[in-house]
Amino acid sequence: MPGGPDEWLETVKxxxxxxxxxxxxxxxxxxxxxxxxxxxxxxNSPVTVCGDIHGQFYDLLELFRVGGEVPNTAYIFMGDFVDRGYYSLETFTLLLVLKARYPDKITLLRGNHESRQITQVYGFYDLMWSDPEDIDTWAVSPRGAGWLFGSKVTSEFNHVNSLKLIARAHQLVQEGYKYHFQDENLVTVWSAPNYCYRCGNVASIMAVDESLEITESSFKIFNAVPDTERVVPPRQSTPYFL
Known part of the structure; x- marks a missing residue:
């Protein structure tokens, strides 16, 4: 339709x-x-789970090349679409257009970079800032918000809710993904390669099939696109004298 998702998709890509x-x-x-x-x-499965994107638009395009284009592949994005990278608005707009065009093929979750004030007011503020650590229960987070949580509380949460594995994002992982705790019942998925254009890490996405069994082959690893395939916006400098 004119001025609708199909036309917008051509522009935002x-x-x-x-x-x-x-x-x-x-x-x-x-x-x-x-x-x-x-x-x-x-x-519903099959679905591919994605971690932080952080405004790295051209690497998001690479993610879709590696994982499959919507609607042929369904996706869950676990938040932190914006900040850090050069193209927050363009990245978020592309995800919104895909949601508008294929609402059943893309699920967008809020991360801590999607409005701290709103999450604080509505009770998700601990949740969004919390990280796993090699402890049993809880500890104060060095982030200054949220908590560090350990193996015992994770196992209890999974048991009470009949879960086998928690997938989360929020923390840079150099290898793209990382299992936590002895039971490997929590995994971090990180989907922003060469984070901030300087960290040198690879990224990953986690493909979940109909069996819901997660193996090493479920993770698809990808690198940042070469500089020749991305556009760096000109630096905005503020005049010394206004």
């Missing part, structure tokens, strides 16, 4: 802005979709 009226229309469309979703949203 070129790392171009949508006109402001179209952005407003897109936000309204996605807001209506998200209002219909549950706080605990069921998702």
């Amino acid at each position: 070129k790392c171009q802005y949508l006109p402001e009226p179209d952005i407003k229309k897109l936000c309204e469309m996605v807001k209506e979709l998200l209002m219909e979703e549950s706080n605990i949203q069921p998702v």
Whole structure:
């Protein structure tokens, strides 16, 4: 439809802005979709789970090349779409357009970079900032928000909720993904390669098939795209005398 998701998709895949009226229309469309979703949203397998993107638009395109394009592949993005990288707006717009065009093929979760104030008010602020650590229960987080949580509380949570594995993001992992604790019942998935364009890490996505069995082959590893395949925006300098 004119001025709709199909037309927008062609624009945003070129790392171009949508006109402001179209952005407003897109936000309204996605807001209506998200209002219909549950706080605990069921998702059918097969599905591919993705970690932080952090505004690295061209590496998000690489993620789709490695994992498969929507709608041929369904995705869960675990938040932290913005900040750090050069293209926060373009990255988030692409994900919103995909949600508007293929609502059943992409699930967008909020990370701590998607509005600290809102998560604090609505009770998700510990949750969004918390990290696993080699302890039994809880400890104060060095981040200054949230908590460090250990193996015992993770095992108890999984047992009470009949879970085998928790997938989460939020922490840089040089190898792209990392299992935690002796039981390997929690895994960090990190999907921003060469984070901040200087960390040198690889990224990963986790493909979950119909059996729900996660093996080493479930993780697809990818590198940052070469500099020749990305555009670096000009640095914005503020004049010394205004």
